[in-house]
Amino acid sequence: MRRIQAFKFELMPTGEQQRAMRRFAGSCRFVYNQALALHKERYAQGAKKLGYAALCRELTAWRHSPETQWLSETHSQVLQQTLKDLERAYINFFEKRAAFPRFKKKGQHDRFRYPQGVKLDQAGSRILLPKLGWLRYRSSRKVLGEVRNATVSYSAGKWYVSIQTEREVEQPIPQATSAVGIDMGIVRFATFSDGTFLAPLNSFRKHETALRKAQRAMSRKTKFSSNWKKAKARVQRIHTRIGNARRDYLHKATATISKNHALVCVEDLRVRNMVRSAVGTPEAPGQRVRAKSGLNKRILDQGWYEFRRQLQYKLAWNGGWLVAVPPQHTSRTCPCCGHASAENRRTQAKFACVACGYEGHADVVGAINVLRRGEALFSSEGQDDARFAHVPRGNVLRGKVSGAARPPAVGTHRSGSSVVHPQA
Numbered sequence: 001m002r003r004i005q006a007f008k009f010e011l012m013p014t015g016e017q018q019r020a021m022r023r024f025a026g027s028c029r030f031v032y033n034q035a036l037a038l039h040k041e042r043y044a045q046g047a048k049k050l051g052y053a054a055l056c057r058e059l060t061a062w063r064h065s066p067e068t069q070w071l072s073e074t075h076s077q078v079l080q081q082t083l084k085d086l087e088r089a090y091i092n093f094f095e096k097r098a099a100f101p102r103f104k105k106k107g108q109h110d111r112f113r114y115p116q117g118v119k120l121d122q123a124g125s126r127i128l129l130p131k132l133g134w135l136r137y138r139s140s141r142k143v144l145g146e147v148r149n150a151t152v153s154y155s156a157g158k159w160y161v162s163i164q165t166e167r168e169v170e171q172p173i174p175q176a177t178s179a180v181g182i183d184m185g186i187v188r189f190a191t192f193s194d195g196t197f198l199a200p201l202n203s204f205r206k207h208e209t210a211l212r213k214a215q216r217a218m219s220r221k222t223k224f225s226s227n228w229k230k231a232k233a234r235v236q237r238i239h240t241r242i243g244n245a246r247r248d249y250l251h252k253a254t255a256t257i258s259k260n261h262a263l264v265c266v267e268d269l270r271v272r273n274m275v276r277s278a279v280g281t282p283e284a285p286g287q288r289v290r291a292k293s294g295l296n297k298r299i300l301d302q303g304w305y306e307f308r309r310q311l312q313y314k315l316a317w318n319g320g321w322l323v324a325v326p327p328q329h330t331s332r333t334c335p336c337c338g339h340a341s342a343e344n345r346r347t348q349a350k351f352a353c354v355a356c357g358y359e360g361h362a363d364v365v366g367a368i369n370v371l372r373r374g375e376a377l378f379s380s381e382g383q384d385d386a387r388f389a390h391v392p393r394g395n396v397l398r399g400k401v402s403g404a405a406r407p408p409a410v411g412t413h414r415s416g417s418s419v420v421h422p423q424a
């Protein structure tokens, strides 16, 4: 099995290298914005959208034009990668995964990527980046595999390099043999079909007060003054801290789950849609925007999307599977008799079936339903996979639910479900 992995380190650049990296990032931003402006202009004129190859030709012209000749000081492949990013942003927009691409601003996601030409000297803790020379980095772990590409990024006063490698690893066989369903929520971050749950993360809310204070202090300073810059650095530091706490939490949670289970079933929530839909569009403004944006903020805070992303690749590394199931009525369907009704869900936490009288915690019921659907989906789509032969099916919940267990109807790919296993 081919395993692609990224290794991220802090760089220790010289002053000259720092200046060059700032220039690279700035040139990339310029090229991105220039290309986006060109796309918009052509769209307004009714002209066809330029493809990547045509944009690369534009880029060559910019590099040779007297006004923007400074672009030629930046490695050309790095600039081309920026155009690739713009192409990707358009595809994500067309496929409704992301909003329309926006112009990049200075100080936001300053980064650039080398598609090749990177040399790594692990013994000397240094890396060769074309046109920048050898850079020292803080080696915190061994890089495994063959170097494919490298991304340099700037965040809260520090430069980082993320080295992506590729290597052949043996097809892993999951150590765990169990299956679990997960219900994602606000009150509980994740509830498992076995009744256990993870407390909410809320790192952002904890830091929110500090962040608000720092932002207020920044707004009182004269823009671009040295005190303003200091205040701005403080705001960025708090943002970094929030991000670190969140990542740490999610990594620990997903590592445990993917180690303990061979099949993990989650709701296909389309997190990005949920996050975006509250405000709506000018033609169709959203309803209850304030309440929903509160909910949306918390969804983002909880990092559901990141949670699922990590589960997916960690399970793949351990030889396990992630199954995303259609979320319709998971919290309203009785796991005992299959009766689906809004009345089953008495309150946020309490589930009581009006048909058979089964009672339970609403989130646990949701997780059980997610597991049932996931298992049914898996046995219809993934049962030929030998690696999964030893994972028990259908009997995972024995003892948890009384009565005949009839799995609810299961959707197909068309209704938004998917068996996700990228490296298979």
Ligand SMILES: [Zn+2]
Pocket (backbone or CB within 6 Å): 334, 335, 336, 337, 338, 339, 353, 354, 355, 356, 357, 358
């Ligand atoms: Zn029932």
